[in-house]
Amino acid sequence: MPVRKELIKLKCDLLVNGLRLNELRKELITSQNWEESRAAGFLPAELKLHEEIFVQIRENSEANFRLKIQDSSLILEDKNAECVTTAEFVSLPPFAKNYTNDLTAFEKVVVYNGLCNLNFTWNYYCDYFRTGSECRFCNLTPAQDFYPDENISNARKTSSQVADVIETAKKYHTDPRLILTRGTPADKQGLGGTVQILEELSKRFPYNTQRERTKLLMTVSPTKNIEEVKLLFDLGLHSVSFNFEVFDKGYWKAIVPGKDRNIGRGLWEESLTVAVKHFGPGRVFSAMIAGLEPRKTLIEGVHWCCDRGIIPIIVPFSPETGSQFEGFRSPTYKWMFETHLEAAAIITEKLPFIATEEYWKHDAPVCAECFTGGFLYDIIKENSGLCDFHSGNILSSSVLAESGNVNINYNKH
Ligand code: SF4
Numbered sequence: 001m002p003v004r005k006e007l008i009k010l011k012c013d014l015l016v017n018g019l020r021l022n023e024l025r026k027e028l029i030t031s032q033n034w035e036e037s038r039a040a041g042f043l044p045a046e047l048k049l050h051e052e053i054f055v056q057i058r059e060n061s062e063a064n065f066r067l068k069i070q071d072s073s074l075i076l077e078d079k080n081a082e083c084v085t086t087a088e089f090v091s092l093p094p095f096a097k098n099y100t101n102d103l104t105a106f107e108k109v110v111v112y113n114g115l116c117n118l119n120f121t122w123n124y125y126c127d128y129f130r131t132g133s134e135c136r137f138c139n140l141t142p143a144q145d146f147y148p149d150e151n152i153s154n155a156r157k158t159s160s161q162v163a164d165v166i167e168t169a170k171k172y173h174t175d176p177r178l179i180l181t182r183g184t185p186a187d188k189q190g191l192g193g194t195v196q197i198l199e200e201l202s203k204r205f206p207y208n209t210q211r212e213r214t215k216l217l218m219t220v221s222p223t224k225n226i227e228e229v230k231l232l233f234d235l236g237l238h239s240v241s242f243n244f245e246v247f248d249k250g251y252w253k254a255i256v257p258g259k260d261r262n263i264g265r266g267l268w269e270e271s272l273t274v275a276v277k278h279f280g281p282g283r284v285f286s287a288m289i290a291g292l293e294p295r296k297t298l299i300e301g302v303h304w305c306c307d308r309g310i311i312p313i314i315v316p317f318s319p320e321t322g323s324q325f326e327g328f329r330s331p332t333y334k335w336m337f338e339t340h341l342e343a344a345a346i347i348t349e350k351l352p353f354i355a356t357e358e359y360w361k362h363d364a365p366v367c368a369e370c371f372t373g374g375f376l377y378d379i380i381k382e383n384s385g386l387c388d389f390h391s392g393n394i395l396s397s398s399v400l401a402e403s404g405n406v407n408i409n410y411n412k413h
Pocket of ligand 1: 126128129134135183184
C-alpha cells in the first residue's frame with residue numbers, strides 16, 4: 001500500500017480531478033444484483049483511504065482513478081487498471097437516524113464529514129443571490145434546485161434542533177467537532193438566529209475554561225458593528241471564520257461583490273484582527289479558495305493571516321453546479337499540490353502551535369483528518385510528524401468496528 005504522503009497526494013488528485021464511478025455502478029448491477037435505477041442514483045459522499053485519509057467524492061467521468069469492487073473489497077484503480085489502494089465508504093454514525101425533540105430527523109439538520117466533523121448549514125438562503133451579488137463560486141441558494149433529493153431547504157434550523165444533535169453526538173464522541181455556516185440574511189445585518197444557537201449551547205453545555213467550550217466553528221460574515229465580534233465570543237462561541245475566499249483586492253471585488261459592498265474589505269480585515277484579540281490565536285480562521293487567484297496573491301493572504309494569528313483554511317477550487325463558475329476547471333494537480341505545500345510550510349513556521357498534538361487535541365474546532373474537502377491540515381500534520389489521527393476524538397470503539405466493513409448499501413449525503 002502507498003505510504004501516507006502518497007495517499008495525501010492521491011487525495012489532492014481526487015479533489016482536483018474527481019473519481020470515476022460509472023464502472024462501479026455497472027458492477028453493482030452485475031455482481032451485487034442492484035436494480036439499475038438504484039445503481040444509477042448511487043453517489044457516495046466520502047471515501048476512507050488507508051492511514052486515516054478521508055476524501056470527498058467528486059464524480060468525473062474523465063478522472064484519473066476509478067472505484068472498483070475486487071474480492072468483495074473496494075479498490076481504486078488508475079488508468080492502467082492497476083490497483084493503487086483499497087478504500088472504504090464512510091458509514092454514517094449510529095445516531096444518524098435519530099430525531100430531535102421536536103421530531104425533526106437529524107438528517108435534515110446535520111451532515112457528517114469523516115468520523116468526527118458535524119456540519120450544520122443554518123439556512124440555505126443568501127440574499128446576495130437575490131441582488132445578483134453572490135460570490136461567484138457559490139451555489140448555496142440554487143443548490144436546492146439542482147439537488148432535489150438532498151435535505152436542502154430555506155427553513156432555518158432552530159437552536160434546540162442544533163443542540164439536540166450535539167447532545168446526542170457527545171454521547172458517542174469524546175469531543176465532537178462542529179461547523180456551522182449560514183447565508184446572508186435579507187437585512188444583511190446582525191447575527192440573526194446564530195445568537196440563539198450560542199445561548200442554547202452555553203445553557204446546555206456550560207463551560208468553566210476556554211478548553212471546555214463546545215468546539216463549534218462558525219463560518220459567518222462579520223456584521224457592520226465591530227462590537228459584535230466580541231459578542232460572539234462572550235456568548236460562548238469557540239472559534240470563528242470570516243472567509244476572505246480570495247485575498248487579492250481586485251479579485252475580492254470581482255468574486256465576492258456582496259461582501260465587498262455590504263461589509264467592505266477594511267471592516268472584514270478589522271473583524272478578523274479584533275477576533276484574534278478575543279478568541280486568541282488558533283481560534284480565528286479565514287478560508288481562501290486555491291484556484292481562483294494567482295498563487296502569489298493567495299500566498300500573500302496566507303502570510304497576512306499567519307502574521308495576525310489567523311489560521312488560513314485553504315480549500316481547492318471545485319466548480320459547483322449552479323454557481324457562476326459552473327463548468328470551469330480546477331487548476332492542475334501540480335499547481336494545487338505545490339501551492340498547498342508552500343502554504344503549509346508558512347503556516348507551520350509562523351503558527352508553530354499548529355504542529356503540536358496538543359493543539360489538535362485540545363483547541364482545534366475541526367478534526368484535521370475529517371476535513372474531507374481539503375488536504376492542507378493533512379500535510380501540516382504529516383510534515384510535523386503528528387500521527388495521533390483524529391486527536392483522540394473518535395467514535396466509540398463499537399462504532400469504529402461497525403464502520404470497518406465495506407458498506408455499499410447506503411448513500412451518505
Ligand atoms: S456570502 Fe457568498 S459564499 Fe456566503 S452564502 Fe452568500 S454567496 Fe455564498
